[in-house]
Amino acid sequence: MWISYCRIWAFLYKAHLFSLLFANVLSSYVALCKALSLGSPSVPLMKRVSNSLAHSSIAASNLRIRVSGGDFKRDRCSTPLQIISESSAKPVLNPLYNLLPATQNPNKIVDLICLALTQRNSGLSDLRDEIKSLIPHLGDREISRVLLRFQSDASRALSFFNWVKSDLGKRPNARNYCLLLHILAWSKRFPSAMRLLCELIESFAEIPRKDDVFRVLVSATDDCNWDPIIFDMLVKGHLKMGLVQDGFLAFRKVIDAGFLVSAVTCNHLLNGLLKLNCTDKCWEVYQVMGRSGIHPNTHTFNILTNVFCNDSDIQKVNDFLEKMEEEGFEPDLVTYNTLVSSYCRRGRLEDAFYLYRIMYRRGVVPDLVTYTSIIKGLCREKRMKEAHEMFHRMVHRGIAHDVISYNTLIYAYCKEGMMEESKSLLNEMIGNGIVPDRFTCKVVVEGYVREGRLVAAVNLMVELRRFGISIPSEVYDYLIVSLCRDGRPFAAKNLLERIDEEGYEGKPEVYNKLMDSLCQYNAITEALLLKGKITDWNMVLDFTTYRALICCLCRAGRNPEAESLMMEMLDSKLKPDAYICGALIDGYCKELNFDKAESLLGYFAREFGIFDTGSYNSVVKAISEGGDAADKLICLQERMQRLGFVPNSLTCKYMIQGLSRLTA
Structure with missing residues (x-):
């Protein structure tokens, strides 16, 4: 009797195991068909198989055998069939995939890529064709798995990442980017990390998202090796992309999270905020540096000096300098130049000269920037004699002039109508081997025009050309238009003919103005010749020029030509x-x-x-x-x-x- 009970129990147990195995095989078959895009099995077949499985499952799994007085008692238990959800976030690791060749097995895609990266020196260019059917299975999770396997080999990790972007045309998600950023920073591949970081920052700037780069970077630290320097690079990356305000926000987040930012990065941030005139935020960054233990350097204090100089409170600047000296930082040449320039801009020349004298006492020798700032300040106050004396004092101190220092004084002389002095300086400038630039030519010509000495301005430009000095086109444009306005169209025409031989390409407005001026003096023949020339150059006449030509032709009794020119004007949509x-x-x-x-x-x-x-x-x-x-x-x-x-x-x-x- 006991033996019979045991045989029955063994039979039912085997039936139970068989039903479970068959259920798993069936679900695996369905999943395999869908994964390989073969479609689902036929509905009648599935229905028949499901019904048979249900009966065998009840018979095998819902029975518990108890041997008690020769009677069989049944207790129902809940053992439902496991259903694999299609919407599950994790991929199904189907055992039947292992029956497929490795290059067609979705479970093996990470292994195949890692093997190719390890064994192939030529990269992954050939792998795409080998695993073509598996490419759709390469998702963000698989990309992360490959990157994590190559934490110690940043070159291969970067090679794989570029292959995914370039060859496969896939766009890795932010987490993929951050994992690779950590790998590169851990491996000290900072230039590559910065390029990738800027790319990620740009993508976040183009498409607003719930998370930011900082949050994703922090969350990625749970899965891989990382170096805190990446958070310093995050602030610097925003600044490199010109996103100063975003860089400031990233700086606050990094500091609040307990990470440190280098003094160099803080200096870049201060400089960017200074250019945006965000003085309050500059001061806030400096205070955060003090609380976080980030030690400022001389460059930091120079930037902050500039920040305070932009403010109108000079006393605040002096207090800051005292604090700077208390912390052991001696003002250097950049600090003094910043202060001198600020004092000169505000007309506080006495304070500027006081600092100029202090510099010598403290062993800081004034340079070209110092002298140029003082000269500019004196010129603003119309103290031309003192400015010229300071200009010559530079030479006695062994400091050579440059084009900016000459332009500063020449501009001041021209503004005051002292054209002989400005011309003398211009000749001295050329004699010292310093070539006048666009600004030099422009201010001198404008000075002569303001004084009504147009002929002298033209002669000066001709003289400069003899010295081999290139005259900017805008200076010639200004001269020609000025001659026309002064009622000298023929002088303007002669100048134009001379400079045309040098390859001058004037603006259409200049030629139109010259034709208009010629017509005012009834020089219709010269005006029409000029019109024909610029028409050959595909330049367009404006309305004012057409009107001047038509009216001039009518005054000359050439009415049919005037009417014909009006028809040409209509063809030009005027x-x-x-x-x-x-x-x-x-x-x-x-x-x-x-x-x-x-x-x-x-x-x-x-x-x-x-x-x-x-x-x-x-x-x-x-x-x-x-x-x-x-x-x-x-x-x-x-x-x-x-x-x-x-x-x-x-x-x-x-x-x-x-x-x-x-x-x-």
């Missing part, structure tokens, strides 16, 4: 105005071509809505001055009224004059 209308009609009236004048009057009214009463009166006056004008005047008035012209008192006057001549 519309005529009443001034052009009046010029053409006056021209034809002078030729006594009343029909053409009336035709143009109607054309301008119909096509452009120009009802110029002055032009209408010109036609009426011209007709009334001729003989036998009564019928013509009456008919003209009727036709013009139908077009919409309204006669005024002057029209009536001309009509009466014309009719009175007929009566007389």
